[in-house]
Amino acid sequence: MGRGDLIVVDEEVSGSELLLDRLRGLRLSKTTSTPSMLGGRFSKKIEIDFLFETVQHVRFTLYDVDSPNKSLDQQDFLGFHETTLGKIVGSKGSCLMEPLASSKGASDKRYGTIKVLAEEVQGTNDALRFTLSGTKLATKDWLGKGDKYIRIKRKRKDGGLDVVYETEVIKNSKDPAWRAIELPLQKINLGQMDMPIVFELWDWNAMSSHDFMGQVVCTVQDLVKGTGPASFPFKKPKGNVQDTKDRGLLNITHVQLVHQPTFFEYVAGGCRINILVAVDFTASNEDPRKPDSLHYMNPSGLNQYQLAIASVGEILEKYNSSKQFGCYGFGAKLPDGRVSHCFALNGKADRPEVHGVQGILDAYAACLQTVTLYGPTNFADIITMANDKCKKTRPGSQEYYVLLIITDGEITDMDNTIEKIIDSCSSPLSIVIVGVGNADFGKMEELDGDDHVLRSSVSGRQVTRDIVQFVAFRECNKDGAELASRVLAEIPMQLTTYMISNNIQPCPRPSVDSDWNQ
Numbered sequence: 001m002g003r004g005d006l007i008v009v010d011e012e013v014s015g016s017e018l019l020l021d022r023l024r025g026l027r028l029s030k031t032t033s034t035p036s037m038l039g040g041r042f043s044k045k046i047e048i049d050f051l052f053e054t055v056q057h058v059r060f061t062l063y064d065v066d067s068p069n070k071s072l073d074q075q076d077f078l079g080f081h082e083t084t085l086g087k088i089v090g091s092k093g094s095c096l097m098e099p100l101a102s103s104k105g106a107s108d109k110r111y112g113t114i115k116v117l118a119e120e121v122q123g124t125n126d127a128l129r130f131t132l133s134g135t136k137l138a139t140k141d142w143l144g145k146g147d148k149y150i151r152i153k154r155k156r157k158d159g160g161l162d163v164v165y166e167t168e169v170i171k172n173s174k175d176p177a178w179r180a181i182e183l184p185l186q187k188i189n190l191g192q193m194d195m196p197i198v199f200e201l202w203d204w205n206a207m208s209s210h211d212f213m214g215q216v217v218c219t220v221q222d223l224v225k226g227t228g229p230a231s232f233p234f235k236k237p238k239g240n241v242q243d244t245k246d247r248g249l250l251n252i253t254h255v256q257l258v259h260q261p262t263f264f265e266y267v268a269g270g271c272r273i274n275i276l277v278a279v280d281f282t283a284s285n286e287d288p289r290k291p292d293s294l295h296y297m298n299p300s301g302l303n304q305y306q307l308a309i310a311s312v313g314e315i316l317e318k319y320n321s322s323k324q325f326g327c328y329g330f331g332a333k334l335p336d337g338r339v340s341h342c343f344a345l346n347g348k349a350d351r352p353e354v355h356g357v358q359g360i361l362d363a364y365a366a367c368l369q370t371v372t373l374y375g376p377t378n379f380a381d382i383i384t385m386a387n388d389k390c391k392k393t394r395p396g397s398q399e400y401y402v403l404l405i406i407t408d409g410e411i412t413d414m415d416n417t418i419e420k421i422i423d424s425c426s427s428p429l430s431i432v433i434v435g436v437g438n439a440d441f442g443k444m445e446e447l448d449g450d451d452h453v454l455r456s457s458v459s460g461r462q463v464t465r466d467i468v469q470f471v472a473f474r475e476c477n478k479d480g481a482e483l484a485s486r487v488l489a490e491i492p493m494q495l496t497t498y499m500i501s502n503n504i505q506p507c508p509r510p511s512v513d514s515d516w517n518q
Contacts, residue, residue: 053488079111137248263492269507281332311480313357390427
């Protein structure tokens with residue numbers, strides 16, 4: 001969005017206008033006014049890119065517009081509300097209902113309530129599935145029937161063409177049948193059903209340039225409105241002169257619009273994201289009482305563990321209405337003398353949950369007073385715990401788990417950890433690992449598996465989907481927002497991949513109060 005108000009068309013001179021502002025004072029947009037001073041539904045929709053991994057602050061401010069010729073600060077202020085896009089999307093039915101506040105920030109009944117409904121732009125995740133074949137295609141080969149392939153192009157608004165797909169070459173055939181194709185609509189036509197698509201026929205040559213044999217121009221609308229196979233004659237563009245030569249037919253069959261569920265649809269349908277946090281209490285963190293310890297409680301600011309918990313937790317908690325988060329530690333000697341690699345931070349093994357991000361921070365600070373930093377750094381028990389919780393969820397349920405592990409060093413049970421990660425691939429689980437301090441995190445990068453498929457050297461098994469993301473805090477310049485953005489970027493894809501692969505469709509969006517005038 002640009003830095004300035006968008007054009008506003010007022011329905012009446014006297015009405016209300018809704019402004020959507022960045023908290024930092026950047027005014028994004030004004031909606032069309034509504035004639036009702038007591039309430040109403042604003043007719044203009046505001047489009048904003050939703051980024052799950054980022055805290056996107058927004059501010060809604062309501063004014064009574066007495067005159068369109070007056071500046072905004074001369075209009076009557078009616079109240080405002082500050083929130084985040086994550087909180088809007090994560091609300092029941094992705095509909096946020098909150099009281100407006102006065103200019104001093106205090107909520108007051110006399111300012112009324114604002115309702116904000118988030119909806120995903122339609123078609124962003126749709127695809128076109130179809131099959132191409134040819135009938136009696138022309139050829140320039142003296143011998144043989146020609147080696148044909150199709151090049152699909154999208155017509156740009158400036159009239160130019162962009163290649164979006166090429167089929168394989170079918171050798172020596174006038175009636176080739178190519179493999180089935182599935183292309184995102186955004187790639188084919190930017191989601192515009194009436195945008196022209198060009199199917200070019202080419203004759204492949206091994207020793208010279210390939211020969212252009214003709215083309216077919218149609219739209220997605222042409223393809224989906226038919227009830228059966230569509231056949232189009234290939235023609236060569238010749239300006240205003242009609243091409244009458246028979247160059248064969250392009251057959252487009254099995255046309256189907258395919259919709260893949262999106263992360264937004266799962267969340268809007270009530271999918272709950274459960275958060276599990278695991279904190280490293282090994283001795284390599286150094287004595288918490290000393291300022292150079294990674295666990296040192298600095299009275300003037302947060303340590304890296306606290307900052308990681310706060311930054312990542314602030315985003316994830318918007319997608320769990322209960323705000324109950326399981327908190328664990330590993331690598332510590334407990335008050336009873338046992339060394340544990342999976343224990344409850346609050347000391348309650350049967351009830352390890354705490355309320356909200358502040359509850360996590362409080363449990364972490366209290367735990368530092370009761371345990372002794374020990375070791376070694378083992379992940380397997382923590383991952384097993386998370387996987388066990390996943391297995392207790394009802395099959396097909398709208399629940400997903402994110403395990404946040406914060407550690408200062410390399411793990412010592414690498415083989416066992418890899419086995420547990422592979423075991424967890426079939427569970428609704430993502431594992432995000434944050435490395436704090438200046439240790440060598442080479443093994444963590446291996447667990448991430450972005451550049452290779454994670455495979456066990458013990459069993460020979462490999463992961464069936466990507467569920468691990470690792471980020472070293474020092475690479476983010478100790479910026480909490482940057483850390484959260486990088487460590488959570490893959491969660492939407494991992495959640496939707498799991499749901500789709502297990503044939504779990506989003507639930508219908510819960511009904512919300514649609515009477516916006518109440």
